Amino acid sequence: EDQVTQSPEALRLQEGESSSLNCSYTVSGLRGLFWYRQDPGKGPEFLFTLYSAGEEKEKERLKATLTKKESFLHITAPKPEDSATYLCAVRGGATNKLIFGTGTLLAVQP
């Protein structure tokens, strides 16, 4: 059964304190791993799609990496505006459905 596990559930950082969020997955035939940012009361905002082990993508202070078993979302020198829930999802097999993890709630304090 396809499964996505995110850790930690919550993370509190000081402004400028770099860290990483983890997304572990099991899926038959990975056809994409997705990272989203979700602010309270809003829909998820697309960040990255990764397709193969070794792939990396960057956007401002965020960098996503992918191995055969997990993905990391690295946050470098975060700012308070980076506070949000970060969701990871995978697409596998013959379906277009995304399987979501439960998310990591990130709080960056000034």
Place this chain on the structure above:
Amino acid sequence: GAVVSQHPSWVICKSGTSVKIECRSLDFQATTMFWYRQFPKQSLMLMATSNEGSKATYEQGVEKDKFLINHASLTLSTLTVTSAHPEDSSFYICSAPRQGATYEQYFGPGTRLTVT
């Protein structure tokens, strides 16, 4: 800018009435759209897959007669919550995949439904 829109952004209705939520892809065609429900502090739960020109596919445990889905065109899908009850109060979010060189799935801003 936003590539998927939803309307309304929030709605309050009385128990027993029906509510329709629209989901539109703004600058691309989507033969498939997805409907999710999200309870407070929980992740997204897929309810159904909306297919243009054919019946929707519902996830296990989702009542198809209660959550009516119509994929009227290549840019519009609607979700109607029929005979709503307070336990249907939730945040409903749609998404649409845009396929090209890469597969990207974009989400709407969500609709907050409150049933009184």
